[in-house]
Amino acid sequence: MVETMGCCGLLQARCHRHDPQKYIIQGEIEIDRSPWFSLCASGSSVVFRLYSRDSMDPTTRKGIESENTFVMKGKELERKKHEVLSMKVPMKVIKFKLKFEVTRDFGIPGAFVVENRDKKHEFFLKSITLHYINHPNILEERKFHYCCGSWVYPITKTGFKRIFFSDQLYLPTKTPQGLVELRKKELQKLQAPGPKGEWNPWDRIYDYDVYNNLGDPEKGRLYDRPVLGDSTNFPYPRRLKTGYLNCQHVDHSRESGPARCFQFYVPPDERMSDEKLQELKNNFVEALIRFLPPEPTLPHLWDGECPDFVTKVAHFFVPKAAISKKDVRFIRSIIDFCRKLKLPSSHGGPSRSDPSEEQDIFEDIIGFFPDKEVEELDDSDKQRLEKLVPKEILDQVVATLALKRQHVSAQLPSIIAEEKFASFADTEFGRQMLAGTNPVRIRRLKKEEFSLLMESFQKKYQGNRNDLKALEVDVEEAIKASSAFILDHHYLEQFLKMINGKGVCAYATRTILIADERPYETIKPVAIELSLSEDSDDGCSMFLVPENDLIWEFAKFHVASNDAAYHQLVSHWLHTHAVVEPFIIATRRQLSVMHPIHRLLDPHFKDTLHINALARAVFLNAGGILETLLFTGEYSMELSSHLYKEWRFDKQALPEDLLERGMAKRRVRDEVVSGPMEQVGRDKSSNKAATGAEQTMFEVDAEVELVLEDYPYAKDGIEIWTAIETWVTEYCNVFYHNDNDVKEDEEIQEWWNEIKTRGHKDRNEGWYDINTFESLVKALTTLIWITSGLHAAVNFGQYGYGGWPPNRPMLLRKFLPKEEEVYEEVNIMKFVEEMLPDKFQMKLAIAVMDLLSRHTSEEVYLGQTSPQKEWPLIEDQSIIQKKFKEFRENLEAIERNIKERNKEYILMNRWGHAKIPYKLLYPDTSKPMPPISKEKGKHQPEKMDINERGIPNSISI
Template identity: 35%
Template sequence: MLGGMLGNVVDEISGKNKSGRKIKGKVVLMNKSVLNINDLLSLQSATTVMNSAYDQLLGQQVSLQLISSENADSENGNKGKLGKPVSLQRWSLQLPSPLAKESWFAVSFDLDEEFGTPGAIVIRNNQASEFYLKTITLDDVNGAGQIHFVCNSWIYPDNRYKKPRIFFSNKSYLPHEMPALLRKHREEELEVLRGDGKTELKTGDRVYDYDTYNDLGDPDWNFELARPELDPCAESRASIVGSISNIGQGTIISNVVSRAPSFFSTYVPRDEQFGHLKAADFVAYNLKVVVQNIIPTFEAFINRTPNEFDSFKEVDDLYFNGIQLPTDVFNQLTSNVPLPMLKELFRTDGQQLLKFPVPQVIEDRSKPTAWRTDEEFAREMLAGINPVVICLLKEFPPTSKLSPGIYGNQNSTITKEDIEYNLDGLSVEEALNSNRLFILDHHDTNMLFLRKIINNTSAKAYASRTILFLRGDETLKPVAIELSLPHPDGEEFGAVSKVYTPAEHGIEGSIWQFAKAFVALNDEGQHQLVSHWLNTHAVLEPFVIATNRQLSVVHPIYKLLHPHYRDTMTINALARELLVNADGVIEKTFYTGMYSLEVSSEAYKSWNFLEQALPNDLKKRGIAVDDANSQHGLRLLIQDYPYAVDGLKIWFAIEKWVRDYCFFYYKTDEMVQQDPELQAWWKELKEVGHGDLKHQPWWPKMETREELIQSCTIIIWIASALHAAVNFGQYTYAGYGPNRPTISRRLMPEKGSPEYAEVEKNPEKAFFRTMASQMQTLTGISVVEALSKHASDEVYLGQRDTPNWTIDKQPLAAFEAFQKRLAEIEQEIIKLNKDKKLKNRVGPVNVPYTLLYPSGEVGLSGKGIPNSIAI
């Protein structure tokens, strides 16, 4: 019987009224059973899913009621006239498999001639279970064509709502342009989304609100898990400093963050949660499985084997040959995690072999040690996963910005004699004056925490400065590394520093490799805690919240920005639960340990919204200068800088798209100033969302169209290209632990010490005794693999998951031009990567720079710019 119901069964919703005309259309939705990640992950059969759908839906009721945008109804408080409710009597069972995306239903309304044009629709769910409503389309309305309602929302039983669910047509309206009969509905919907700031939030709620989370620590469980509150701004209920570690929005009840039982324990508004995107669910589930099941199993494996690597070959075997798992360990893995998922994550097969995908940085076996070269070490500062730190060196020796009164003399001890012989015949002054010296500076940021790290954790680290020289072929050559420790007698005595210079052979060559490893260690910590977590995930979330609280779904700026917020709140909640929490993955595997989020919080103090614009960032770092004769008025001092070259192409494409879009809706600066929703949005962002920085003078005042364009371009850049550049190459470079170590257990070997003798005798073994343990390495590889994957239903820059997102033709044409430009940029990048003269595009490891390709591929492709921060 059930089989006979399958196929394109279409049930009609019909309503009888004093008929003047009939409007037909369709409803597109998905049932919860189709979307349930637990069903998918347990590989539930299609029959079971469909039977579940039949049981849940048959005989239940959903009503639809149109609201006129033209004619008032005195019985409706002089809002738009209401059509007669139309009930759904029987659902379609068009659910062919658990992978079904959607079901379609016919809909038919009888309206009297006085109704006018529908502008909104009320949905009431009178069944016991929620469902996901995608779109409603009305055909041949007043003979003028279609009206689309883009919903993309979970509809819970009607008794869960104080006000019924309402959706507006896809026409964009500035507040003063909204049809008068719909304005009250617009205002009431925003009130619902803002909530009252008091009620405890539960699963299924839609409220967006701020809170300073301090749930990363868990002192009630274990006093060693206590962590300091990262909120120095007591006047702000929603301090971003707290949010840097925990940005996410629950409600404080007696100083306890409310939680809700769900895939994630932290409250996230229902429409922000994974669930409507099965592939994103699967990627997130992979991460959860890694942390909760696979890592503990690794511990069982490590406990019965030597817990150290002795050579690079042993690490390489993880990728090329695999390692044999004991039967009981394999059984433990396969009992916790379905074998198909294990094979997806680690290529584990029936032979009990654990084998990771090969990171691109070691994929070219004709050059197995290319990652260790000085050229590759420097190239990754321009084309790796953290290409946003390197700066022009403007003075020599480098100086510190730390207060001498507190930290003593922290200026560099690198001398001219240390580097001048290695500057291709130039003096230090000549190299400085010709803009040929650059620096990777991790000194001041590390020095703030080093004493605590070394004294209170098992990790060892340095503050570091790396000086690089720009050669004639546009490659960078490291010429000196300075490693510094706090003075043993106290902060006020400054730093104790030692300078290392390049060497290729013997013990000197090995010591130089150690020095580079400590620099990479610092860079990886800065990358994960600042470039990645802080500067993309954390700082963007207040924009997500403020946009949903203050901008109506019909506001053009909401429609512009909303695609760039998809799943960000949920992935941040997942990160707080698994990655950046007390004793979580970051604390266990990074040298910053329990101080990791304090590092992020400290860095946030100097965060500047305007400096997130790529041209401003490059100029601040001295990498670019204004030049009226160059394209876009900007000239790069390192011409072969793949991140900057490709990034500027993307930046200016986004800016043009945003400009064309905003100019359509805002004809004058006065329209920006007089838009109450826009002004409320910007005020909340500054004063609440980023409240700890609200007094900073650099905030745009949001008084001109240029300020609006610049601000929206920055938001889209952060959410899309910047995040892509610092995230999706993680497995490519950090999936091979020796290339990007995250923790060290010993300091540099000193002459005369047993460690130094060990380096002389067996440098590879000494390296692995110094850097991450086997357990830390396996953990790091597993996590960055999950974080580096593109989902199969990724929505990339220049794409929309709903084609009818607006009815306005000019913005649609501008978006089409944006798509065309992105396609051109991709071809330009492909051409650049093939240019043999551009040595930084692929480097010694033969890995082309593809992180800023606009389009992408599923999995560990290392290419593609998703619209949003979704992993």
């Protein structure tokens, strides 16, 4: 609710007459999320002072200052006071009027400082809008807007006043003289080292640190982890420094953490709102409740006559054999990790609980009986959860279950929502490498590489040599046609001796895949190599072709397990969350809020530092959730450090990534006229910096042509990339008129240098100088792509594919069986049961996938702006609003294009056997969140696939 409160707005608690020799500037401030302000702010508790933009005080070298203005409480506030105290009126946003007296030579207000003199309370300053009254040269209609969006803590705690600048944006060399000194002073505060001892919530400190807070050696050797970063053996991007003291015992290089999980330090402006944090907690609690409670005691359908589909499933494991009632337990062990519930289709179709449909056990295994009260957690599950989730989360789970809550629902994972057996098909296995949760690892197989592989295959293959020769011929033909590919997880071999054991059995795999001829282009595996460390006594290294259905299916499990670990640790965490964090720190330290690039990037950094801190505290920590779920266990982060050695910023640009992996070829735009948007052939060379500039590796006239036209991630991604690049180019055109403007931008140069030499100090390769307009655009486009399109592609499909653990098992507990054991049915049943993760691990994995795949109600999507941070509409920069509107329209056109492609069933990689349309790169710039229901402020049940929500601006989950 918005209320306007009265205010005297002058120096003293009583009004005084206006000095006719001075001008009046008045306006209003918006205070958000601060009930204290509406109730208690009075007298001289909050003080404002304006600074001139153009007129400088020669003594202070700052803009001429106005007189102080105090926020005062008026009669209208007194009338509302009782209502606020009784909590009948939620004071979400409060508006106060302000009035400043300034000298006649004051000119345009460019900045203001605010001093919070209250000793206890902070408030969230949302914005201030000002205008002159009766100025002879400045129209009253002209507004001076300050988008603040920041917490203002008591000066007794912070020791300094907060400064805010107007929405007008300036390159450093173009800064008005009245703001030059203030601009430098504000950056110096953010760069200053923090105080000794533990940092406080009001400290605004941005500094770098290594990953020395994942382990807890004081708990014992099992919780000891290597420090990641500033090391040749363990290189890593830097994280945000938190100021916590190092451990007092055992290892003084390790940082101790806060007493409670959610109390770690994050700069106040980087913290997510209390509402969003609570929503994330609630989502986590609901996910655990949805999937973790024990099986209801009602009779299970397995106890009845064995349905026909069980026989079909069995045929994937036991060819030409019917499965008996007593053998049904091996399948039940795979899927008996959830409850019975009739659910809607995950694609928003008609309800799948129609009793007229054939009895469908796959509908019965997700969720709860709708007429059955939720039971308490098993004691063993509760004990395991106590070690994995924060205490306040577990307490909320237990408290909710104690209330006998009913009707907890969930969508079926997309992989089984329409076709129950799709994940067993080879073509579906291959399709997921192009359109699943990890479509960024597959690459084209080269002839030289295949020749070396064949030497290894010859040693490991134990089958018919004619099959091996036929494979060699087929692959060589596919290589010539650029339709042979490889999914390489062989890097695991050096870790297997450490990883295998303690109930984990892992191979290092290499999988060769071949695509069919166009127009279908379905891709399927034709050979799998499974390797162990040379001195291993467990299992055996081997090479397989799809001649034995059972062994082949088990081998695909191991490949999927390798890929799932790579996805979580590298594609998702390292290549998005971790690598972006140093960019955010450098941006806050080196780019003024008045800098155009700071404003451009700011929406793409929303909540990232906070969500990364949460991840380190709950998911990545020693003995945490990922170490429990992934076969890589305690070596998980060490493995991601090893793969960081391959990371290069220049290859994170989507076109460069596709070219590097051989999934695309370079082509000249003039030769092939095609465009992802309705407006094609947009001329980017209009930028003045492009005129006469020498050619660089970032030639804007270059495009890529996909080797596989039906590669959904790449096809949709290139269109998104092009739209982002166009928007960034148009935006930068407003401020940079030639290459020299880029070279002389000292803040950009310091920003880029700090990223390379401090934030990513351990990676010397893959960087380039930002000394041309094109190089600046490419760097910014790459960064925005990582935070938006790339993260959306590797994050929001996790439940759709990983919510069915047999499709993406995170660990396996058995090596492949020996050939002579394959058709002994009893052993097979026991083998499958023992091969997959235990029931607790599968249930927890589903809950985590559900949590990570959900968007929050505060999400701001690509092509949208936060209501608090609209683009400036003053002076010559009003063109930005127009260009941003074009960006949004381009994204909407792209979404229409994607939806049209998703209607083409001939594009099998967009649907596959699972019939899952590729929705992860829907820009979705217009679709609202589901309406809020009246029950406890919760969203109504989703009627659309949770993958269909769009591309968030930032890495915020």
